Amino acid sequence: MAKIxxxxxxxSYNPNDPNPVFALNPFSMTWENGNRYAILGPSxxxxxxxxxxxxxxxxxxxxxxxxxxxxxxDLKTEDRNIAQVFQFPVIYNTMTVYxxxxxxxxxxxxxxxxxxxxVNSVAETLNLxxxxxxxxxxxxxxxxxxxxxxxxxxxEDVAAVxxxxxxxxxDPDLKFRLRRNLKEINEQYKTTLVxxxxxxxxxxxxxxxxxxxxxxxVVQAGSPKELFERPNTTxxxxxxxxxxxxxxxxxxxxxxxxxxxxxxxxxxxxxxxLKNKNIKLGIRSEFIKIAQNQNENLVxxxxxxxxxxxxxxxxxxxxxxxxxxxxxxxxxxxxxxxIKLHIPAEKCCVYEDNKLI
Amino acid sequence: MNKxxxxxxxxxxxxxxxxxxxxxLWALTTSFKDxxxxxxxxxxxxxxxxxxxxxxxKVLVKSPAKGGVDIIEPYFNSMFxxxxxxxISIILGTLSAYALSRYTFKAGFVKNNDITFFFIxxxxxxxxxxxxxxxxxxxxxxxxxxLTGLIVVYIVLLMPIAVWIMVDFFNKVPREIDETALIDGCxxxxxFLKVVLPNSIPGLIVAGMFCIIFGWIDFFFAFILTFTExxxxxxxxxxxxxxxxPWWSLSASALVSVAPLIIVAFIVERYLSxxxxxxxxx
Numbered sequence: 162m163a164k165i166x167x168x169x170x171x172x173s174y175n176p177n178d179p180n181p182v183f184a185l186n187p188f189s190m191t192w193e194n195g196n197r198y199a200i201l202g203p204s205x206x207x208x209x210x211x212x213x214x215x216x217x218x219x220x221x222x223x224x225x226x227x228x229x230x231x232x233x234x235d236l237k238t239e240d241r242n243i244a245q246v247f248q249f250p251v252i253y254n255t256m257t258v259y260x261x262x263x264x265x266x267x268x269x270x271x272x273x274x275x276x277x278x279x280v281n282s283v284a285e286t287l288n289l290x291x292x293x294x295x296x297x298x299x300x301x302x303x304x305x306x307x308x309x310x311x312x313x314x315x316x317e318d319v320a321a322v323x324x325x326x327x328x329x330x331x332d333p334d335l336k337f338r339l340r341r342n343l344k345e346i347n348e349q350y351k352t353t354l355v356x357x358x359x360x361x362x363x364x365x366x367x368x369x370x371x372x373x374x375x376x377x378x379v380v381q382a383g384s385p386k387e388l389f390e391r392p393n394t395t396x397x398x399x400x401x402x403x404x405x406x407x408x409x410x411x412x413x414x415x416x417x418x419x420x421x422x423x424x425x426x427x428x429x430x431x432x433x434x435l436k437n438k439n440i441k442l443g444i445r446s447e448f449i450k451i452a453q454n455q456n457e458n459l460v461x462x463x464x465x466x467x468x469x470x471x472x473x474x475x476x477x478x479x480x481x482x483x484x485x486x487x488x489x490x491x492x493x494x495x496x497x498x499x500i501k502l503h504i505p506a507e508k509c510c511v512y513e514d515n516k517l518i
Numbered sequence: 519m520n521k522x523x524x525x526x527x528x529x530x531x532x533x534x535x536x537x538x539x540x541x542x543l544w545a546l547t548t549s550f551k552d553x554x555x556x557x558x559x560x561x562x563x564x565x566x567x568x569x570x571x572x573x574x575x576k577v578l579v580k581s582p583a584k585g586g587v588d589i590i591e592p593y594f595n596s597m598f599x600x601x602x603x604x605x606i607s608i609i610l611g612t613l614s615a616y617a618l619s620r621y622t623f624k625a626g627f628v629k630n631n632d633i634t635f636f637f638i639x640x641x642x643x644x645x646x647x648x649x650x651x652x653x654x655x656x657x658x659x660x661x662x663x664x665l666t667g668l669i670v671v672y673i674v675l676l677m678p679i680a681v682w683i684m685v686d687f688f689n690k691v692p693r694e695i696d697e698t699a700l701i702d703g704c705x706x707x708x709x710f711l712k713v714v715l716p717n718s719i720p721g722l723i724v725a726g727m728f729c730i731i732f733g734w735i736d737f738f739f740a741f742i743l744t745f746t747e748x749x750x751x752x753x754x755x756x757x758x759x760x761x762x763x764p765w766w767s768l769s770a771s772a773l774v775s776v777a778p779l780i781i782v783a784f785i786v787e788r789y790l791s792x793x794x795x796x797x798x799x800x
Contacts, residue, residue, distance in 0.1 A: 218697050238700040251698045255716035268703035312702060 163228040163320040165192040165215065165353065170224035172210055184210045187224065188379040190372070192321070195351040197344070199368030201358055203400070207377040208357045212323050215355070216245045228320050244313025246324040250305035252297045259293040262311045283311045286346060303331045303339070314350060321353035328363065340367050361401050373397050389445070390508070395515040398443045404475065404486045407449070411442045419511065422481035424460050428509040430518050441512040446475070448508040449487035452501040459501045460485070467495050478502070549574045549770035556765045574766030578774065589754050589771055596734065596751040597778070599665055603672035604729035608722060610673070611680025616710060618681070619688035620696065634685050637678040649742050656743055663747045671739050676729040683728065687721030688714070727786050731779060751775055
């Protein structure tokens with residue numbers, strides 16, 4: 162277990178080229194001991210590169226990695242004491258489940274009794290106890306993935322367990338159970354877990370810290386609540402949340418209000434230092450409600466369709482040329498013609514050049 | 519339609535079986551015939567068409583002094599050369615294949631695929647092209663007409679097969695296996711020996727099978743590079759031929775010479791039926 166510092170890390174797969182293409186733009190970050198982190202982003206955004214840099218499979222073109230303030234940048238993978246779980250279960254086909262779980266300890270010359278104790282304890286947590294003596298290749302895909310995970314947990318002093326989309330191959334209902342399992346393991350063993358995913362639901366339910374990446378750049382790092390309510394960029398607003406954040410091209414009209422289609426919307430953002438007038442207003446559909454008795458921040462819209470999605474209703478409406486989406490409770494009666502929606506000022510995010518002001 | 523399909527299916531199976539089995543049966547009966555039953559018109563069934571005798575077989579083990587040909591020594595020579603060369607080829611081939619599959623090499627415009635192709639290209643050349651260089655090479659190091667010399671040449675011939683099969687096989691073993699082993703604390707050598715290699719046993723068996731087959735059946739180089747001191751089985755069998763072709767002992771020796779390959783085929787077939795090899799051959 163360790164605190165992991167990534168300081169000014171960047172990586173390019175062609176560093177000697179005069180115009181190197183960066184898979185990972187320079188960034189710095191600290192992962193505290195015992196926390197759960199999720200790295201979230203679309204495919205090809207540099208998530209796996211970041212993970213491989215931490216585990217040592219890839220050496221960064223620049224920057225240092227520190228485990229508990231000790232520089233490990235030049236240390237080989239096998240000397241870093243890190244665990245990594247890949248997208249597809251990687252097990253040692255020729256060994257039994259027990260041998261698979263014991264392998265990391267065997268490589269590190271643990272005593273037989275210590276190995277026994279650790280393997281049994283981990284097998285207990287992962288419900289693999291009854292399979293210990295079966296050949297690992299006979300197990301189902303999700304059990305194999307548990308073995309991969311177990312190999313990470315079997316070392317008590319492991320610096321962190323890195324997971325690269327570990328639940329891709331697993332059935333949805335089992336996914337849910339495993340995610341809960343992972344949380345329990347994190348609480349029980351106080352292991353730092355780093356979880357790479359492109360599925361925001363997975364990230365939101367699993368992690369207490371989410372790092373959002375896009376095109377090799379760390380766009381925002383923060384708690385799920387922060388990412389949801391105050392996305393740093395329009396990309397985060399768009400990528401996180403279902404449906405995506407409502408974004409409207411708008412114009413600043415005073416120090417704290419913007420104009421969309423001639424409707425004035427008051428915000429809590431100070432707009433006096435804007436460089437250009439063309440900005441975007443972002444608001445989560447969760448915060449938009451049908452107007453009751455408010456008298457400002459109202460927009461008149463044409464309801465296009467209403468979807469009943471089980472635990473909520475999703476209104477899709479048209480406001481001029483903009484589409485606006487609003488999530489309301491199932492009980493809400495929705496008039497079919499024109500309605501007024503209320504946009505709360507404190508939930509409005511204003512973006513200049515796609516960055517939060 | 520369906521019936522026609524079944525009929526055709528079995529028809530072809532039967533034709534193919536006859537095609538494969540008939541020569542063996544023919545050699546088997548011929549090996550028990552004598553001069554009269556071979557040259558005096560066609561005979562098929564023992565005890566009915568002809569009286570079987572063991573003369574053809576006895577000749578194979580009798581020493582030349584007593585009029586025999588004694589294939590026992592060439593037989594063991596062949597086995598020794600084939601097994602040693604195959605073993606060394608598999609070891610060297612597996613190591614090279616692993617390197618070619620996992621690491622990137624570059625020397626000018628030559629890259630991994632070119633190196634792999636270079637190995638295979640050794641088998642694309644007609645063997646006759648290699649005969650003179652090999653002859654001169656062996657004579658310069660005084661290894662003509664020796665088992666060691668033959669082993670050296672066979673390694674050159676067999677290693678491309680091992681490299682070819684194993685590169686393909688290692689490419690199909692996910693890199694994550696190696697990476698996981700490194701993460702679990704192995705050094706690269708342990709990762710290869712403890713994790714990758716045990717996972718590659720099916721590939722090793724296929725490669726080994728091919729090496730043994732190609733080593734065992736080689737006549738050309740054994741014929742060119744040996745004279746009197748050392749003889750391999752294929753050469754000895756050909757040498758059986760004389761002014762009067764001894765069909766009976768030729769047949770017997772042919773059967774004896776395919777026997778080891780049949781045993782190898784049975785062993786490998788057991789792995790095949792377990793499904794262990796399906797991935798290795800596809």
